[in-house]
Amino acid sequence: MAMLLIPGFMLDADLWRDVEPALAEFGPIRHADLSQDGTVDDMARRALAEAPEKFALTGFSMGGYVARQIARQAPERVTALILIATSARGDSDVQVQRKAAIAAQDGSAVFKGLSTSAVASSLHPDNVTRMDLIGRIQAMGQRLGAEVFRRQSLLDRRDERGDLHSIRCPALVIAGEKDRLRSRAEAIELHHGLAGSSLKIVENTGHMIPLEAPDALAQVMGDWLRPQQRASQGAIAGKAPR
Template structure:
C-alpha cells in the first residue's frame, strides 16, 4: 500500500455526497490528517455512478483507504467493483445500496426539466433542512454551509449528479472482502438504518456504528464523534493489518 515514509500512514480517499465538495470534511480535516494523507474525489464531472468511479480511480493513489459519504458511498461501491485490489479498507457513511424507485426517478426528471430552464439558485430550503437532524433544521450556520457547497458546484454539476441513477447494489456487496465500516445515524431522513443493516449483512468483513442524535450530515453535525469512530476503526481494522 501507499505509505508516507515519515508517518507510516495510508492514503485516505474521501468522496462527498450530492452537491457537496471537500468542504464537507472541513471540521474533521485536521484530525483526518493524523490518520493519513488526504485525497478528495471529484464527483462533479460525470453523469453516471460508474463514470464517477472510473474518474476517481484515474486520479487516486495506487492503494488507499476509501471513505464514501451518501452518494459518495454509491461511487465507493462502484470502485469496489472496478478495482477492489486497490482498496485497503472501505468506509460507507450515511449511504445505501438501494436502487432508486420509480417515484424517485420521476421526481428527479421533473427537477431536471426545471433545472435546465431556470438559473440555478442552490438547493431548496426543504431539501437542506431534511438533511439535518430535526433539531438542527433551522441552524443557519449549517444550512449556509450546505448551500455554499451547492452553489460552488453549480447548475451543470446539479444536472449531472441528479441524472446519475443508483442501481441495486446489494448482491455486489458480497464480493467486498476488505475491512469495512458502515456508519448510520439515528435521525437520518435520507439513508435509513435498515438500509445500513442490510449492507452490513451482505459484506463479510463489515462492522456498523450508529450515531445518536444526528441527521444525514454526520461530518457536519457530529464531526468529532465521526472522527473518533474512523480513528478507532482505522487503527484496529486497517493500518495495523496492512502496514
C-alpha cells in the first residue's frame, strides 16, 4: 500500500511531518502539490499524474475536496479514502462575498501573510497561545505566497452532498472535537453520504488535527488502515496464479 497525502488551504507537506513516521508501515508516502492550479479538477489531475498506481488517499480540509475528486476521476486506483476536518458543502454566502472582495483586489494587496488571529481561530482553545503551532502554519503560508493565496481563495467548492454516493471505496471521516472552522454536522454529513464509512472524533484538538494531535491522529488512521491493508493484500493473493 502507498499513501498520498493532500494538504489544506495555504498549507504544504510540513502539515504531515509529525504524522508521517507512524504511517511508514503502510508503504511509501507521496504529497500532492495544490499550489499550481486554480480548480479542484486540475488539482486532482495533477495529483493523479504524480501518484502511485494504487494508493490510500488522505485529504485535509480543502484537500478533502481534491481527494474526493481524485476518487471520482480514478476510482480503480484509490484503495481507501481518509477525510480529515473537511466538508462536502459548497461556499456559504459569506465565503462568496469574501471571494468577490479578493477578486477585486490585485495580488499584492490581497496577501500580507496569515494573521496570528486568523491562525489561532483554527486551533483548539487551549492551543491559541502556542506560537510554535501558529508560527509553523504562518511559515507554510509564507512559502506558498500571494499568488497561491489568491488562487486558493478563489477556488470553487461545489456542494457535493448529493453526490457522495458515487464514491465507493472504503472511507474514514475524522473530525476535531473543538473544530471552529468545520462543524461536527459537516463531518456527520460526510459520514452518512459515504456508504459504509466510519466516523472518528479526535479529542482535545481544533481544526489543525495533524499539527495539534499528530499522535492521536496517526493512531486513528493506523487502526483503520491496517484492516484495509490486510484486505488489499488478501485480494492480491487471491488473484495470484496457483
